[in-house]
Amino acid sequence: MTRAALWILLLPILPLPTLAADELRVNQLEREVRDLQRQVLSLSRQIAELERVRPERPAERGVAPAARPGDSTAWVDAGKWRRIRIGMGELEVIETLGPPTTMREEKGARVLLYAMEVGSSGFLSGSVTLRERVVSGLQQPALR
Numbered sequence: 001m002t003r004a005a006l007w008i009l010l011l012p013i014l015p016l017p018t019l020a021a022d023e024l025r026v027n028q029l030e031r032e033v034r035d036l037q038r039q040v041l042s043l044s045r046q047i048a049e050l051e052r053v054r055p056e057r058p059a060e061r062g063v064a065p066a067a068r069p070g071d072s073t074a075w076v077d078a079g080k081w082r083r084i085r086i087g088m089g090e091l092e093v094i095e096t097l098g099p100p101t102t103m104r105e106e107k108g109a110r111v112l113l114y115a116m117e118v119g120s121s122g123f124l125s126g127s128v129t130l131r132e133r134v135v136s137g138l139q140q141p142a143l144r
Contacts, residue, residue, distance in 0.1 A: 049091065050091060050094065072098035072099055073098075073116065074097065074098035075097040075098050075100075075114040075126070075141070076116070076124070076141070078140075078141075080096050080097055081097070081126065081138075081140050081141065083096055084096060084097070084128060084135060084138055085135065086135050086136065086137075086138070087134055087135060088134070088135045089133060089134060089135075090110075090112075090130050090133040090134070090135075093112065093128050093130075093135060094112070097112075097114060097128070100112035100113055100114055100128075101113055101114050101115045101116070102115075106129075108131070109129050109130060109131045109136065109137075110129075110130045110131075110133075111127050111128070111129050111130070112127060112128040112129075112130065113125065113126075113127050114126045114127065114128075114141065118143060122143055122144060123143075123144055124141050124142070124143050124144075125141060125142070125144060126138075126139050126140050126141030126142065127139045
């Protein structure tokens with residue numbers, strides 16, 4: 001009987017580690033959501049700044065603007081890449097090359113990636129590395 005009574009007393013205590021782990025995971029997820037909200041706010045501000053610096057214009061020189069930021073191929077022009085310099089600001093880079101195909105964070109730096117598929121077996125890609133919104137590295141586009 002005492003053994004059964006002991007089990008009855010311990011049953012409510014047994015799930016506590018599981019509950020603590022769940023609570024820890026919920027707290028971690030809440031932190032991640034807050035971080036994502038901050039990133040969205042930051043990106044929204046960047047977009048507003050880009051629109052302020054260079055508002056959307058009707059077709060320039062007979063070339064229609066891209067329907068989506070990732071569709072732009074202005075970056076393919078080698079002359080534009082020669083204008084990119086170490087120390088140049090992020091907005092200047094985007095104004096010169098156009099919006100990147102993708103962006104990623106890598107070792108504390110933001111990398112603007114420009115890429116497009118060429119044929120069925122290759123792609124053309126280049127990248128600009130930014131630290132504190134300033135160009136710190138550049139990889140000219142190359143066929144890979």
